Every structure is written in structure tokens, then in C-alpha cells.
Amino acid sequence: MNDAAPRLAALAETLMGAPLPVRIRAWDGSEAGPLGGPILVLANRRALRRILWKPGELGLARAWVAGDLTVDGDLFELLDRVGGLLWEPDREPGAEAPAKDEKAGPAALLRDPRTRAAVRGLVALARPWTRPAPPPEEAHRRGDGPRQPRHTRGSDRRAISHHYDVGNTFYERVLGPSMVYSCAYWAPGGSLEDAQRDKLDLVCRKLALGPGDRLLDVGCGWGSMALHAAREYGAKVTGITLSREQAAYARKRVAEEGLADLVEIRVQDYRDVKDGPYDAVSSIGMAEHVGADRYRTYARSLYGLLRPGGRLLNHQIARRPEPDEEAYRIDAFIDAYVFPDGELSPLGTTVGELERAGFEVRDVEALREHYALTLRAWVARLEEHWEEAQRLTSPGRARVWQLYMAASALAFEHNRLGVNQVLAVRTGTRSASGMPLRAREWPA
Incomplete structure (x- = not known):
């Protein structure tokens, strides 16, 4: 049964508390979301695993760089539509920025009863639950760590x-x-x-x-x-x-x-x-x-x-x-x-x-x-x-x-x-x- 995209859409909308801003196409060929405009393509389950292992911008970037996540249509329009998920929405100069949760991530989402079932549903879709290695284009620093000085x-x-x-x-x-x-x-x-x-x-x-x-x-x-x-x-x-x-x-x-x-x-x-x-x-x-x-x-x-x-x-x-x-x-x-x-x-x-x-x-x-x-x-x-x-x-x-x-x-x-x-x-x-x-x- 080709139903990965509708399931993904339902789970994502539960987590976001809002409708999907773009249409998505899953690895099984199924699609869900608004018609018209670019389509975000999850080429395989590994794309979902990357996003779940590293929620937020870095996980999405890793999926994109590896080719697990692609776009069918105009990249600029897609980024404009999903911008609120990747960075803060536009606000008036001087307006208070939304609070940033230092502990946000899968563990925090699992602790929240409103999102726990959705996260578990995404994990089930992403199986086998192995952690993908970052793409080789990711920078590797020598001796990186909180005590290592930068800009030497x-x-x-x-x-x-x-x-x-x-x-x-x-x-x-x-x-x-x-x-x-x-x-x-x-x-x-x-x-x-x-x-x-x-x-x-x-x-x-x-x-x-x-x-x-x-x-x-x-x-x-x-x-x-x-x-x-x-x-x-x-x-x-x-x-x-x-x-x-x-x-x-x-x-x-x-x-x-x-x-x-x-x-x-x-x-x-x-x-x-x-x-x-x-x-x-x-x-x-x-x-x-x-x-x-x-x-x-x-x-x-x-x-x-x-x-x-x-x-x-x-x-x-x-x-x-x-x-x-x-x-x-x-x-x-x-x-x-x-x-x-x-x-x-x-x-x-x-x-x-x-x-x-x-x-x-x-x-x-x-x-x-x-x-x-x-x-x-x-x-x-x-x-x-x-x-x-x-x-x-x-x-x-x-x-x-x-x-x-x-x-x-x-x-x-x-x-x-x-x-x-x-x-x-x-x-x-x-x-x-x-x-x-x-x-x-x-x-x-």
C-alpha cells in the first residue's frame, strides 16, 4: 500500500500544529499536501532517519546534501514556503524573538504527550532505525570541542x-x-x-x-x-x-x-x-x-x-x-x-x-x-x-x-x-x- 506521504503529512501536521506548506512525495511514489508549486521529495526512508536523528536545519541539510531529499520544481519557491520551519518568521525590527528551547529535539518531543504519538509514528516509518553517517562534504575539525579556541x-x-x-x-x-x-x-x-x-x-x-x-x-x-x-x-x-x-x-x-x-x-x-x-x-x-x-x-x-x-x-x-x-x-x-x-x-x-x-x-x-x-x-x-x-x-x-x-x-x-x-x-x-x-x- 503506497501511503507513506499521507501518513507523513498527518504526522508532520500534528507536530507543527499547522497544515503542510508544500506538497510532499515519498519514496513509494505517494503524495500529499497542497497542489500547485514545488514538491519536496523524500527519495528514501534514510531522509526521514536523518531528520529524526538530527531534528532541525542540520538534519534537513544532511538529507539534502546526500541526495535523500530533493525538490521537484522551483527551489526558491519551496524554500520561501518552508522558511518558517527553518528560521524565524519575519518580524518587526525590535520585536521580541520567540524563546529557544535548549533541550528541543526528539527526547523533548517524546516527553510531550501532544507529540509523542506523532514522533513514534515517524520512527516507525523510518525503520530500520540506524543512524546515517553525515555526508562526506561536512566539515571535520581537529580537536573540536567547547574548550578548543576558534579562529587560531x-x-x-x-x-x-x-x-x-x-x-x-x-x-x-x-x-x-x-x-x-x-x-x-x-x-x-x-x-x-x-x-x-x-x-x-x-x-x-x-x-x-x-x-x-x-x-x-x-x-x-x-x-x-x-x-x-x-x-x-x-x-x-x-x-x-x-x-x-x-x-x-x-x-x-x-x-x-x-x-x-x-x-x-x-x-x-x-x-x-x-x-x-x-x-x-x-x-x-x-x-x-x-x-x-x-x-x-x-x-x-x-x-x-x-x-x-x-x-x-x-x-x-x-x-x-x-x-x-x-x-x-x-x-x-x-x-x-x-x-x-x-x-x-x-x-x-x-x-x-x-x-x-x-x-x-x-x-x-x-x-x-x-x-x-x-x-x-x-x-x-x-x-x-x-x-x-x-x-x-x-x-x-x-x-x-x-x-x-x-x-x-x-x-x-x-x-x-x-x-x-x-x-x-x-x-x-x-x-x-x-x-x-x-x-x-x-x-x-
Whole structure:
């Protein structure tokens, strides 16, 4: 009898106390739930076992990465419909967040008489009751534990390698010729390439770069910012990254463009740069890796590397502040599969830390909608090259990037995440030289 989906739907609705937001299809071909729109497909019983062994986002992510959970239809629409099950529903800024039960999970659900029968029903459907191993794409940390410090030089190097050292050709397919892995700066009707070029140019103009200026590009990636600043503005650029694959790729690009006299690419931690002063520092999509406990060290390090009057452009993703910041938790899926040890801070926290380091913050520009557009463009490129992307990495890795980028696009669209360019100056008691008197009149 093919009745797995109706049984799943009934049990899930009991647990949720609400109707299913999407239609589901079970391993036996049965379906249940609202018609129209995408269908969530449980390809086998193992999908259910993964979700029951690790209830919440991580169990769902493991099922997705392993291919046990798929979607028939539009992934963006499905994530939008089930978003309330994966993250907090949208609420007004400043509204109280719902309480988080530290002991939530199967044991808590079994203790509750209202949900006990439903959980037992799901367990019966999931048999045999074996615990599936996590997909191989999940990050494995050395000596992980509550007493192990994060964001040491070694742990940061391993985290960066997990995310970026998955093959440069894979990133070419996703990012396109620009090889820029951060929020673009869109104009109506523009292409991804146009938007990434305009973003790099905006950064250079905010930094007031000119011929011979020394620029430190922290987290230089595949060298796109360094190349643009050298080629278009004549700057002398030092780019640093912890990824050896990125560094090799960037050096090749530098040589091919004949810019070796202007651009140096190093595999180096920002804490180990000692050859200041620089006229400017760009940090584009790197500070998310720093960690809350190390952010003051990061800000003070960059401050110390600038000459008086030198500028920092800090381009960074921000999360919404929590009413109780102690309640903030790192996203389980992102931490396990995408950015191990990555941490997001509210914009106000970032600005405060820069000011504590001695910077004068001169401009903040929010680009939230721009990142949603960028991520949707990356997802489209990934899906266009889907078969090749799986061969270049693994099917699981491709599915990680697909889910991560699609969910992130929706997070920016729904104002769960933001991204901001903060321009700060190492200045003393007098006004910073060369700053425009009117905001945002950055010289072309």
C-alpha cells in the first residue's frame, strides 16, 4: 500500500500544529499536501532517519546534501514556503524573538504527550532505525570541542581551505569571468559582469586610489580587486589569502595581464602582515571569517597598517541584531557545510569595533538588495552548468552550494541578512584629507 506521504503529512501536521506548506512525495511514489508549486521529495526512508536523528536545519541539510531529499520544481519557491520551519518568521525590527528551547529535539518531543504519538509514528516509518553517517562534504575539525579556541591561525586556514579549495574551475562556472565572490553592485538591465566591475570600481573610488598608492587587499580571493586597482588606477597592490588554490590562480592572472610589477599575491594571515604603512586597505567579504572574539584584533591590525589619513573599505555581511545577543547561534548548516567557524555581526557592532580601534567611520552604504540579485545570478549559473559542477567537485558539494546560495538570496530579500560597505579613515583630530565634502561624491 503506497501511503507513506499521507501518513507523513498527518504526522508532520500534528507536530507543527499547522497544515503542510508544500506538497510532499515519498519514496513509494505517494503524495500529499497542497497542489500547485514545488514538491519536496523524500527519495528514501534514510531522509526521514536523518531528520529524526538530527531534528532541525542540520538534519534537513544532511538529507539534502546526500541526495535523500530533493525538490521537484522551483527551489526558491519551496524554500520561501518552508522558511518558517527553518528560521524565524519575519518580524518587526525590535520585536521580541520567540524563546529557544535548549533541550528541543526528539527526547523533548517524546516527553510531550501532544507529540509523542506523532514522533513514534515517524520512527516507525523510518525503520530500520540506524543512524546515517553525515555526508562526506561536512566539515571535520581537529580537536573540536567547547574548550578548543576558534579562529587560531591554523583553524582559520583549515576553514578557508574547506570553502575555497574545491577547485578553481568549479568557481569559474559559478562566478563567471569576473571571479568575484562577493556582492555585486547592480544597475538596471546590467549583467553580472557589469555589476561586479562596478562594485570593484566603487571600492577603488571610495578608497581614492591613485598611481603608486599602496593597497592591501585582505582576503584577495582570485585576485580580481587587486587586478582592477592596478590596471585601472595604477595602485601597487598586495593581496593576501589563506587559500593556496586562490593564490596560485591569482598569480597566474597577474602574470597573464603583465601586472607583476604592481601586484603581489601572498598566502598570509592578516595578523602576520608587517610591511605597512599602506595608503588604503580593502576587505571585501573577508571579515565574516574573523569571528566575534577576534574582531577587535582584526580592526586594530588594519588600523595599524594604514598611514594617517589612510582609508579602509570594509565590505561585510551583517545579521539582524537579537534582542538578547546571548541567544545568537551560528547557523548549523552554514557552519557544517559552507563557512566553518564563520560568524556574522550586526552592523552596529562592526561600526563600534572599528571606532574602538581608532577609525573614524565616514560612510556606510547598505547593499542588501544587490546581494539577493547576485546570489540569484550565481544559482542560475550553477544550474546552467549543473552536470559539470558535480563532476568538478562532487554531487553533494554542488548541492551544498545550490542550497546555500538560494537560501541566502531569500535571507537578503526578507531582511534577515544585510551587507554593507563601511568606509573608515585612520585620522587624528583634523578632518581626513581628500574626503568629499558631500557624501558619496566619489571621484570617477
